[in-house]
Amino acid sequence: MLQLSAPEHTIKTTIQLAGSKSISNRLLILNEVLDLNLILENNSTSEDTLLLQNALEQIKNKKGGTIDIHHAGTDMRFLTALLATKEGEWTLTGSERMKQRPIGELVNALRCLGADINYLEKENFPPLKIIGKKLKGGQLEIDGSISSQFTSALLLISPTFENGLELTLKNEIVSWPYILMTLDLLSKFGLKVSTVLNTINVSPTSNEKQETRNKTFFVESDWSAASYWYSIVALSKNAEITLVGLTNSSSQGDSVLPEIFTKLGVSSQFTNQGLVLTKNANVSTQFEYDFTDCPDLAQTIAVSCFALGIKAKLKGLKTLKIKETDRILALKTELEKVAANVEITSDSLTILETRNKKPETRNLISTYNDHRMAMSFAPLALVCGPLYIQNPEVVSKSYPLFWEHLKSVGFSVNLLP
Secondary structure (H helix, E strand, O other): OOOEOOOOOOOOEEOOOEOOHHHHHHHHHHHHOOOOOOOEEEEEEEOOHHHHHHHHHEEEEEOOOEEEEEHHHHHHHHHHHHHOOOOOEEEEEEEOOHHHOOOOHHHOOOOHOOOEEOOOOOOOOOOOOEEEEOOOEEEEEEEOOOOOOOOHHHHHHHHHHHOOEEEEEEEOOOHHHHOOOOHHHHHHHOOOEEEEEEEEEEOOOHHHHHOOOOOEEOOOOOHHHHHHHHHHHHOOEEEEEEEEEEOOOOOOOHHHHHHHHHHHEEEEEEEOOOEEEEEEEOOOEEEEEEEOHHHHHHHHHHHHHHHHHHEEEEOHHHHHOOOOOHHHHHHHHHHOOOOOOOOOOOOOEEEEEEEEOOOOOOOOOOOOOOOHHHHHHHHHHHHOEEEEEOOHHHHHHOOHHHHHHHHHHOOOEEOOO
């Protein structure tokens, strides 16, 4: 357990954020698929990325075996697709929570392309037995409303397809910016990519991609990690934080943060030093936003709105139910501990009133093995007094230095027995 108390002084600091996990993981897969020998600068230091790197080393050195990716959902989706194209017999597994996260839509799509994949325990869920082989590609449909990572997984292996890939997305498309990120990276490495309505076409262009071999690629810093610093500025009496490594032309879906936090009292300005966040007095009394394209921001925004006394409705949350935990239910449970009045549906969360009743005597926040629960609630120490956060080590999944960075700006961070 971790005891967290807010600094008493004004926060003014510069934070170097690590590289984007989303970009890093896609680059690692493309590096393997295209045999590029890339040198990645500012690569993500997240546990998910380290697990993926270890898995790819195992794939290079063996023709089969067991790969355990623990809680890493992105790794599970991307490796399911990649292993389907890699000669050998593979077992892909993860944590108990991972075994509850559906993967049937991706498996069915890969099977339509000729992949040999079977479930080892429960139908439509990991662990998987995969016998890798050459896939020809062609026309394919997939449900776009479950996870954008299913779509990205197929796109990332499409350069190996003899017939390319014509992928049609059915139903509502969630997290579309992450699909665009994948397409942007494919284009950067010489793949011909086109989209018409909800159909994506990818075909290899081998001559161009050879020019990208042995290149250095700088990974933009992680906008998801930036969200917690936005929240800290919003909840502080006065603060100025400079975040290094972000750009105002980002392919990351979470780069909508400047727009969102304008309504929560934070100004954003890009300078030569980085993105400068400053506190201002322009805080809305009500807030409503659709998070379909950026679901990873929902927890941070919900906690920020509660702490600022803003009545809020967060929509487009249905993918949160199949994340590291059911994030909608977890948010309701933990916010109610600190006196919020919260209503939820399968797709939304509404904060009806804030701090109108006495919170629990000890603000003990459960994290549910979910890194974003720990980090999104941490800024609450600025307005609710000391917090006690269970299993603080979960932040290693995406932001291993989070607690160290909080200490560097004056938060008191104490590990308790």
